[in-house]
Amino acid sequence: MQQGQLDAETIPLRLGTRRSPLAMAQSGMVAREVSRATGRPVELVEITTYGDTSREHLAQIGGTGVFVSALRDALLAGEIDFAVHSLKDLPTAAPEGLLLAAIPEREDVRDALVAREGLDLETLVEKCAGRPVRIGTGSPRRMAQLNAWARSRGQEIETVPIRGNVDTRIGYTHSGELDAVVLATAGLNRLGRSAEISQHLAPELMLPAPGQGALAIECRADAPELAAALGALDHLPTRAAVAAERALLAALEAGCSAPVAALARLEEHELRLEGVIGTTDGATLLMMSTTGPLPLDGTAEQTARALGHALAARLLDGGAAGLMGERV
Numbered sequence: 001m002q003q004g005q006l007d008a009e010t011i012p013l014r015l016g017t018r019r020s021p022l023a024m025a026q027s028g029m030v031a032r033e034v035s036r037a038t039g040r041p042v043e044l045v046e047i048t049t050y051g052d053t054s055r056e057h058l059a060q061i062g063g064t065g066v067f068v069s070a071l072r073d074a075l076l077a078g079e080i081d082f083a084v085h086s087l088k089d090l091p092t093a094a095p096e097g098l099l100l101a102a103i104p105e106r107e108d109v110r111d112a113l114v115a116r117e118g119l120d121l122e123t124l125v126e127k128c129a130g131r132p133v134r135i136g137t138g139s140p141r142r143m144a145q146l147n148a149w150a151r152s153r154g155q156e157i158e159t160v161p162i163r164g165n166v167d168t169r170i171g172y173t174h175s176g177e178l179d180a181v182v183l184a185t186a187g188l189n190r191l192g193r194s195a196e197i198s199q200h201l202a203p204e205l206m207l208p209a210p211g212q213g214a215l216a217i218e219c220r221a222d223a224p225e226l227a228a229a230l231g232a233l234d235h236l237p238t239r240a241a242v243a244a245e246r247a248l249l250a251a252l253e254a255g256c257s258a259p260v261a262a263l264a265r266l267e268e269h270e271l272r273l274e275g276v277i278g279t280t281d282g283a284t285l286l287m288m289s290t291t292g293p294l295p296l297d298g299t300a301e302q303t304a305r306a307l308g309h310a311l312a313a314r315l316l317d318g319g320a321a322g323l324m325g326e327r328v
């Protein structure tokens with residue numbers, strides 16, 4: 001074997017990752033799969049992002065992409081070869097010089113309630129008779145839907161903005177500061193902590209964020225061979241579903257901190273897309289859905305995107321812009 005060939009096969013691919021437990025878990029899973037698909041070793045390179053070091057609330061930092069930009073800078077500087085992001089944290093605008101080489105099959109899309117004594121929402125409300133249930137979440141999307149649920153049954157929920165990693169967040173329910181927290185099921189599953197979920201919140205109660213449960217594997221656009229190799233991890237139904245959700249989000253000109261939810265599901269050969277936008281107090285919740293044929297071929301992503309744009313247009317007709325302008 002020639003020396004050059006040997007080098008190409010044994011030089012590790014560098015995977016840039018945040019060092020939070022969730023990011024490390026996600027990157028570790030992808031590293032194993034990429035190593036299997038490419039036959040090359042993959043090494044993790046830890047990158048610190050502003051979102052990890054800042055104690056400000058995400059809404060105050062100014063929303064989209066705080067976890068993402070440091071990884072992208074490292075990619076463009078050639079310090080790493082590829083990066084794994086939670087798709088729901090990715091701004092909808094495509095960055096110059098980078099490619100979404102793969103979107104692997106999605107995990108559970110639902111949000112999860114982690115509550116004291118393993119209670120579900122209904123029981124929590126009963127047990128807290130006389131005082132509002134205190135639920136930790138800083139997400140306007142989750143606040144809007146929790147509050148709407150409470151209002152619909154004449155109850156009250158007090159949402160408390162929290163930050164920190166999953167451990168810190170769950171800790172608030174053990175210390176008694178909060179009755180419950182809402183987290184993405186996918187993250188808890190990837191951390192091996194699904195046993196702590198007291199209730200999976202059905203999409204009818206809590207529609208997830210665009211891209212929730214999906215990962216995005218990104219590399220430089222000038223590395224077409226690597227992009228093609230990473231493409232082995234791509235899952236077309238997931239890619240199409242998140243394309244619809246993100247097109248809706250982009251067309252509403254909303255960021256990850258807006259009270260916008262979207263979920264696309266493939267049924268037979270059709271894609272069904274649901275969207276929700278509301279006010280964080282839950283007083284108004286605009287819900288719409290649409291369905292369209294989705295051939296799973298090279299046109300899938302574009303077809304899905306058109307469905308997202310069409311639903312966004314209907315939501316805007318229904319007054320979505322006015323709802324997004326609202327601030328707590």
Ligand SMILES: NCc1[nH]cc(CCC(=O)O)c1CC(=O)O
Pocket residue numbers: 086087088089182183184185186187211212213214215
């Ligand atoms: N914004 C933080 C974030 N980004 C992705 C996930 C979970 C994993 C996923 O949705 O893929 C989380 C934590 C949470 O919402 O509980």
